[in-house]
Amino acid sequence: MKIGYPCINRSIGCKSNKTFRLKSYSEERLIETVDKNLDCLVRILEFNIKHNILFFRITSDLVPFASHPICKFDWQEYFKGRFKEIGNLIESHNIRISMHPDQFVLINSLNNTVFENSLKELNYHVEVLDLMELDTSAKIQIHVGGIYGEKEKSIKRFIERFEKLDETIKRRLVIENDDRRYSLKDCLLLNAETGIPVLFDIFHHELNNSEEKISEAFRLFTKTWRKKDGIPMVDYSSQKKGELKGKHTESIDLEHFKNFLKLTEPFDFDIMLEIKDKEKSALKAMKVALKDDDRFI
DNA sequence: TCACGTCAAGCAGAT
């Protein structure tokens, strides 16, 4: 059982998600940016190792414009060695990795160009993890997609499109329940049809569910992860107090978190803290977890 | 150094 945070570390003074405008694209600019992003990724990982935070989501902005037609540069070859080194660092410290392509990745889009672009974007994510030579427990999480006014047809389209994906993508792809469109129940149905693992987002589940209790939800989604997929992943957040429903809290609510650990006691899983202050909350959560819970070594 | 208009990409609910 591990705790992690996504993409950005706000304490160490560098970012691994630096980008630039399409208009200012040049090969030099790309190389320079990726170089710095990789440097920073190493620094973040070293920070995490030092603090026993062994789950991390790598930013999709690591290589800007990697899936855009403007990018003709063979960054894979150019940075091969660096990716491998980072992969070694990850593996030697047994760090769990995820990536989360953004909202433009839609397997079930009605628009074929959107689908084609999604494939390119997924391929880019796969390349990053493959260049690091990470095993298939390093996952790429996406939402199921749009509804387009016909949910059943859209689910069917997801299944058909998923079946035809390259094995390199399929072996890393997982779906996450979202807060408005596809619930845990929908994701479980998709798992039954395709075998794709379900990443459980507990905050989304609170906003969009079929009244499954937490223990029931855990019993169901954890079963969708096979041995080769690694330990099931969970996205954790809680409601920002006094704000609109669905707004993420600024910093971890430790009472809520302790209760969450209690409710999920029989299960083993890795927790991604989707909380604004990133590593700060991860440090707080680690402290609580190490003290109160023997699932954390 | 700073203000601020705009930024690769989609969907859907809210206003």
Place this chain on the structure above:
DNA sequence: ATCTGCTTGACGTGA
């Protein structure tokens, strides 16, 4: 019709 959230502001021009 336009804005906003999504995992997240921040790039870069003009002054």
